[in-house]
Amino acid sequence: MQNAGDSHPAVALPKRDTKRSLMHAFGWGLFLALLGLSWEGAEMNPGVLVSDASNMLKFASDFFPLDFHEWDFYLAEMVITLQIAVWGTVLSIVAAIPFGILSSENIVPWWVYQPVRRLMDAARAINEMVFAMLFVVVVGLGPFAGVLALFVHTTGILAKLFSEAVEAIEPGPVEGIRSTGASAIHEVIFGVIPQVLPHWISFSLYRFESNVRSATVIGLVGAGGIGVVLWESIRAFSFPQAGAIMVIIILSVTLIDLLSQWLRKRVI
Amino acid sequence: MDTVISINNLSKHFKGKPALNDVSLTISRGETVALIGASGSGKSTLLRHIAGLLTTDKSGQEAGGCDLPVCCVSVLGQTIQEGGQLAKKVRQHRARVGFIFQQFNLVNRMSVLNNVVLGALARVPGWRGALNWFPKSEQLVAMRALQRVGMDSFANQRASTLSGGQQQRVAIARALVQGAEVLLADEPVASLDPESSRRVLGTLTKVSKQDQKTVVISLHQVEYARQYCTRVIALKKGRIVFDGPTANLTPTLLNELYGSESLNVHGLTLDASEPNTIKSSNEMTSVI
Ligand SMILES: Nc1ncnc2c1ncn2[C@@H]1O[C@H](COP(=O)(O)OP(=O)(O)O)[C@@H](O)[C@H]1O
Ligand SMILES: [Mg+2]
Numbered sequence: 001m002q003n004a005g006d007s008h009p010a011v012a013l014p015k016r017d018t019k020r021s022l023m024h025a026f027g028w029g030l031f032l033a034l035l036g037l038s039w040e041g042a043e044m045n046p047g048v049l050v051s052d053a054s055n056m057l058k059f060a061s062d063f064f065p066l067d068f069h070e071w072d073f074y075l076a077e078m079v080i081t082l083q084i085a086v087w088g089t090v091l092s093i094v095a096a097i098p099f100g101i102l103s104s105e106n107i108v109p110w111w112v113y114q115p116v117r118r119l120m121d122a123a124r125a126i127n128e129m130v131f132a133m134l135f136v137v138v139v140g141l142g143p144f145a146g147v148l149a150l151f152v153h154t155t156g157i158l159a160k161l162f163s164e165a166v167e168a169i170e171p172g173p174v175e176g177i178r179s180t181g182a183s184a185i186h187e188v189i190f191g192v193i194p195q196v197l198p199h200w201i202s203f204s205l206y207r208f209e210s211n212v213r214s215a216t217v218i219g220l221v222g223a224g225g226i227g228v229v230l231w232e233s234i235r236a237f238s239f240p241q242a243g244a245i246m247v248i249i250i251l252s253v254t255l256i257d258l259l260s261q262w263l264r265k266r267v268i
Numbered sequence: 269m270d271t272v273i274s275i276n277n278l279s280k281h282f283k284g285k286p287a288l289n290d291v292s293l294t295i296s297r298g299e300t301v302a303l304i305g306a307s308g309s310g311k312s313t314l315l316r317h318i319a320g321l322l323t324t325d326k327s328g329q330e331a332g333g334c335d336l337p338v339c340c341v342s343v344l345g346q347t348i349q350e351g352g353q354l355a356k357k358v359r360q361h362r363a364r365v366g367f368i369f370q371q372f373n374l375v376n377r378m379s380v381l382n383n384v385v386l387g388a389l390a391r392v393p394g395w396r397g398a399l400n401w402f403p404k405s406e407q408l409v410a411m412r413a414l415q416r417v418g419m420d421s422f423a424n425q426r427a428s429t430l431s432g433g434q435q436q437r438v439a440i441a442r443a444l445v446q447g448a449e450v451l452l453a454d455e456p457v458a459s460l461d462p463e464s465s466r467r468v469l470g471t472l473t474k475v476s477k478q479d480q481k482t483v484v485i486s487l488h489q490v491e492y493a494r495q496y497c498t499r500v501i502a503l504k505k506g507r508i509v510f511d512g513p514t515a516n517l518t519p520t521l522l523n524e525l526y527g528s529e530s531l532n533v534h535g536l537t538l539d540a541s542e543p544n545t546i547k548s549s550n551e552m553t554s555v556i
Contacts (some may be wrong), residue, residue: 172373175367176367179360180362186394
């Protein structure tokens with residue numbers, strides 16, 4: 001119904017931005033094209049899931065009944081895995097503090113943060129499994145190779161996360177310290193770190209969770225812990241034992257995740 | 269009288285936009301100066317240059333091609349910066365200049381006492397400062413400073429749990445521990461209620477009078493300038509348009525500074541019954 005006596009001026013919807021709609025459509029087209037092209041490369045073949053279903057059922061049944069006879073040995077190896085994760089994470093936190101600050105563009109000039117960031121990129125780009133294989137060659141088979149692998153890779157990740165937190169700080173408190181005549185180090189200690197500490201703790205706990213998961217697999221290349229035992233039982237086709245080991249891994253990882261999530265909630 | 273702050277030909281552009289335009293001034297020991305001007309007139313920028321928290325334009329060229337003399341800022345006889353370059357020992361010089369910020373800029377997670385003792389960072393050995401391990405004598409200095417600003421009973425409380433006015437008094441105590449002979453305060457009461465504002469300004473002017481400190485306070489409210497300061501420097505669009513005794517501030521000038529509408533909006537009205545103190549007009553450097 002037209003309201004003749006309406007004193008309000010007429011309103012109209014804003015014109016549709018054709019350029020933006022086109023960009024939108026183009027973006028989706030690009031994404032679908034990417035999916036299609038990758039189908040070939042990834043040799044996608046969902047059919048086998050159906051045709052070989054009976055094979056898989058047979059394979060799955062080989063795991064049962066699970067064989068927990070050597071549970072105390074598995075548990076001991078699981079503890080070693082956790083210990084690898086603890087040391088790998090702690091060392092990486094210690095290293096990520098200076099590297100993180102040196103990759104923050106609000107703290108250091110570009111000729112410092114650029115090279116440091118590239119170094120951290122490299123540490124992050126190479127998977128911990130690859131580092132594990134390399135360190136096994138250098139320091140021999142065993143957990144220490146695993147610790148070093150986690151250390152290097154996690155340093156790359158934490159340094160990036162740490163520096164992102166540093167780049168988001170309020171400049172005010174830093175200037176507050178600067179105005180007292182303090183040195184640059186003091187500015188970082190009293191101006192920057194108190195602001196980022198809760199985030200840093202949360203990131204570190206989160207990486208500890210991931211490192212527990214990673215530590216269970218780096219054993220596959222001989223870098224110690226429960227992964228070694230798992231790999232050996234799979235190679236020996238002892239599937240009931242492999243199944244038991246996986247159950248222990250799942251339980252431990254879940255437990256650690258819950259614990260660490262609970263802690264993370266408290267610091268933020 | 270000996271000169272404490274001296275600024276020569278200070279010009280500052282932010283990405284080509286002028287913020288300060290050929291500002292020169294001197295301030296003597298023991299003066300209490302109010303820096304007034306509308307928002308964006310360059311008050312903060314001027315104060316931050318004095319503290320060596322900002323650097324001036326490099327040369328006159330940035331100011332439009334003409335060869336202006338080199339910008340130079342010195343405090344207590346020490347050059348803070350010259351030609352856009354901070355002095356090598358600027359950190360040592362900063363210790364003698366206390367800065368009070370509008371947003372207090374304390375370390376929120378630390379106790380009041382710990383915040384105040386940080387004023388001693390520049391004189392304790394670096395490693396002690398880094399470990400936050402200050403000698404007992406310095407902690408006592410900090411307690412005394414807290415006592416002077418009336419905050420000693422809050423020494424163990426976290427800074428973030430204090431009200432704005434209380435945080436600002438803690439910031440003043442930190443500057444006292446610094447032993448700063450010059451106090452610069454950038455709109456120290458802009459985010460405080462009137463009662464806290466008076467308390468903070470009262471504390472600031474009282475301790476500086478007792479210690480013969482030189483104080484420059486940028487203020488939004490002209491009333492406070494009249495109440496607490498003896499000299500006023502007014503900025504408009506990055507230029508000094510008035511510099512003289514507070515008593516010489518006239519409604520005409522304030523109108524000029526803030527515009528008549530905003531004068532009312534900000535509650536900056538001068539009492540109409542106030543005697544119009546236009547004494548020597550030569551103290552007003554080009555009001556237009
Ligand atoms: N860091 C900065 N970057 C760009 N422009 C700035 C910066 N600081 C101040 N300015 C500009 O300089 C002028 C003066 O600002 P400021 O000194 O903060 O004024 P006041 O403190 O008097 O309100 C304003 O136009 C402001 O936008
Ligand atoms: Mg300001």
